[in-house]
Amino acid sequence: MPSLRRLFQYARQYRRDAFRASFCSVMNVFFDILPEILIGIAVDVVVNRETSFIATLGVTDSFHQLLYLGVITVFIWGGESLFQYFYQIRWRNLAQNLQHDLRLDAYCHVQKLPLSYFENKSTGKLMSILNDDINQLERFLNGGANSIIQVLCSTLMCSSVFFYIAPQLALIALAPVPLILFGAFWFQRRIAPRYAAVREAAGVISGRLNNNLLGIATIKAFTAENFEAAHIFDASNHYRQTNAAAIQLSSAIIPIIRMAILSGFVVTLVYGGYLALHGQIGVGSYSVLVFLTQRLLWPLTGLADIADLYQRSMTAIERVLDLLDSPVHIHYEGKPLGQVKGALSFEHIHFAYGEQAVLKDISLHISAGQTVAFVGATGSGKSTLLKLLLRFYDANSGSIKIDGMESKDIALPDLRRAIGYVGQDVFLSDASIAQNIAYGQSDVDMSAVIAAARAAEAHEFIERLPQGYDTQIGERGQKLSGGQRQRLALARAIFKDPKIMVLDEATSAVDNETEAAIQRSLDKIAKGRTTLVVAHRLSTVRNAHCIYVMEQGEVVEAGTHEILLEANGSYAALWRLQTGIRETEAVLI
Numbered sequence: 271m272p273s274l275r276r277l278f279q280y281a282r283q284y285r286r287d288a289f290r291a292s293f294c295s296v297m298n299v300f301f302d303i304l305p306e307i308l309i310g311i312a313v314d315v316v317v318n319r320e321t322s323f324i325a326t327l328g329v330t331d332s333f334h335q336l337l338y339l340g341v342i343t344v345f346i347w348g349g350e351s352l353f354q355y356f357y358q359i360r361w362r363n364l365a366q367n368l369q370h371d372l373r374l375d376a377y378c379h380v381q382k383l384p385l386s387y388f389e390n391k392s393t394g395k396l397m398s399i400l401n402d403d404i405n406q407l408e409r410f411l412n413g414g415a416n417s418i419i420q421v422l423c424s425t426l427m428c429s430s431v432f433f434y435i436a437p438q439l440a441l442i443a444l445a446p447v448p449l450i451l452f453g454a455f456w457f458q459r460r461i462a463p464r465y466a467a468v469r470e471a472a473g474v475i476s477g478r479l480n481n482n483l484l485g486i487a488t489i490k491a492f493t494a495e496n497f498e499a500a501h502i503f504d505a506s507n508h509y510r511q512t513n514a515a516a517i518q519l520s521s522a523i524i525p526i527i528r529m530a531i532l533s534g535f536v537v538t539l540v541y542g543g544y545l546a547l548h549g550q551i552g553v554g555s556y557s558v559l560v561f562l563t564q565r566l567l568w569p570l571t572g573l574a575d576i577a578d579l580y581q582r583s584m585t586a587i588e589r590v591l592d593l594l595d596s597p598v599h600i601h602y603e604g605k606p607l608g609q610v611k612g613a614l615s616f617e618h619i620h621f622a623y624g625e626q627a628v629l630k631d632i633s634l635h636i637s638a639g640q641t642v643a644f645v646g647a648t649g650s651g652k653s654t655l656l657k658l659l660l661r662f663y664d665a666n667s668g669s670i671k672i673d674g675m676e677s678k679d680i681a682l683p684d685l686r687r688a689i690g691y692v693g694q695d696v697f698l699s700d701a702s703i704a705q706n707i708a709y710g711q712s713d714v715d716m717s718a719v720i721a722a723a724r725a726a727e728a729h730e731f732i733e734r735l736p737q738g739y740d741t742q743i744g745e746r747g748q749k750l751s752g753g754q755r756q757r758l759a760l761a762r763a764i765f766k767d768p769k770i771m772v773l774d775e776a777t778s779a780v781d782n783e784t785e786a787a788i789q790r791s792l793d794k795i796a797k798g799r800t801t802l803v804v805a806h807r808l809s810t811v812r813n814a815h816c817i818y819v820m821e822q823g824e825v826v827e828a829g830t831h832e833i834l835l836e837a838n839g840s841y842a843a844l845w846r847l848q849t850g851i852r853e854t855e856a857v858l859i
């Protein structure tokens with residue numbers, strides 16, 4: 271049971287709670303078995319009267335004996351109910367607490383995983399682990415754990431009574447038990463891979479759904495509704511088929527176990543009756559045995575269900591624990607960064623995502639407070655270089671230094687706090703504009719938010735919105751235009767007030783007016799900061815202290831706008847192309 275062991279290991283801190291819950295389960299089953307014995311004693315009272323079992327305890331009057339039985343029954347039922355209440359509360363609370371911890375740990379771990387992990391896993395699959403699989407833990411602890419304990423205890427307690435009353439009969443009646451146990455474990459081994467396939471299939475559906483809901487506008491624009499519905503059909507059908515394989519096996523087990531139980535019951539009924547008829551056991555004992563066979567063997571039918579639930583939950587928990595065990599690679603710990611000036615140097619950087627080299631021997635130095643730009647063909651490695659600075663990935667060789675300190679040695683939160691980053695894909699939260707600008711802060715300082723918005727030239731459009739800074743912008747900022755989202759992302763980076771600003775194509779998806787606005791704010795925000803800009807529109811970076819032209823992972827030219835024009839290389843050609851296009855546009859207008 272490696273999965274259960276892993277779960278125990280994880281849930282060490284809840285051992286005491288689990289022990290208390292188990293104690294209540296045991297007490298509940300103890301009180302639950304007693305009524306069967308009381309039936310036997312009642313029969314004994316009615317049949318044997320003054321010589322009954324209770325009479326031997328000193329209560330000779332039969333009616334008094336019955337009254338005593340009545341009081342004991344009330345006490346037993348009360349005890350059973352009380353412990354049922356307690357075990358339910360304890361198991362359920364344990365389930366909630368453990369599930370809460372596991373969900374949070376898994377999510378926090380996922381946040382630390384390298385970007386490459388997400389590139390190789392579908393978001394839907396991760397969602398199904400973080401949500402569905404973790405919820406399985408609740409199901410198991412709410413019902414399964416208690417059932418396992420109760421089946422075990424009731425079997426032990428009933429068989430003890432059996433052996434006490436009629437050892438010979440007990441051996442025969444219990445003969446099917448090993449068979450039943452063997453059947454349950456055989457079943458568990460067989461069903462495990464089928465449930466693993468079901469969880470996998472559930473992840474695929476979740477992935478597809480997630481992908482389609484995110485891309486719903488594209489689906490509509492391409493009238494691809496039927497096409498995508500067919501994909502969902504395939505995924506859902508696969509889920510149905512994998513489930514059918516699991517259902518087929520899981521449905522067969524209960525009838526099989528029931529037959530094994532039947533044999534035990536018939537033996538007790540017939541052979542026990544024979545012993546009673548010949549006076550070898552009393553009528554009361556016979557009644558107890560007949561009732562106890564039911565109590566002894568019937569819970570074992572539940573074993574199959576329990577094994578089923580257990581296996582389903584363990585498969586799910588295994589996936590969550592595997593996720594928790596996936597290595598982080600880039601460690602968060604390191605030296606504190608202290609006061610940042612913003613001097614950067616990249617020394618002989620080599621990097622490849624997989625096999626193919628993306629950055630080849632890049633070396634450059636950026637003095638604190640300078641603005642530098644990276645331009646060049648698409649796919650030449652500009653964004654990748656900036657991502658290495660943020661340590662989204664680590665270089666294969668070479669080093670990146672901030673104020674002379676090796677970036678790998680710096681505590682990751684310190685490093686990232688020192689850098690303001692506006693990426694190509696702007697991610698905004700489903701919150702108000704103010705909360706988005708002050709992202710990550712619980713107390714929003716409105717004057718700082720407004721100042722950041724002004725610097726990003728976003729204040730005007732925000733003021734025009736009916737709810738101003740309190741406007742809710744929807745999931746991923748859907749209720750804003752592309753340009754507005756860009757300006758908001760810029761405002762958010764400015765609000766952070768970092769010493770190093772990284773702008774990856776902040777002007778790529780915007781209109782001319784926004785481009786001009788961003789250009790103005792760039793000039794403002796670059797003051798007193800080291801600024802790295804990736805730009806496709808060369809006009810936005812012509813004032814940079816240095817422009818690096820990249821081609822196929824290498825810096826092929828570097829210098830100011832004027833020097834690069836004079837050099838008449840790729841930059842000059844690109845500039846002519848872009849300004850030429852603009853002149854043509856101007857003529858057309």
Ligand SMILES: Nc1ncnc2c1ncn2[C@@H]1O[C@H](COP(=O)(O)OP(=O)(O)OP(=O)(O)O)[C@@H](O)[C@H]1O
Nearest residue numbers: 389623624628646647648649650651652653654655
């Ligand atoms: N996560 C990734 N996994 C694998 N390959 C990647 C990944 N990201 C980028 N690449 C590849 O690395 C190369 C450089 O990409 P990068 O995004 O750095 O280029 P870029 O110069 O910023 O391009 P653009 O100007 O189009 O944004 C490209 O060939 C790209 O296909």
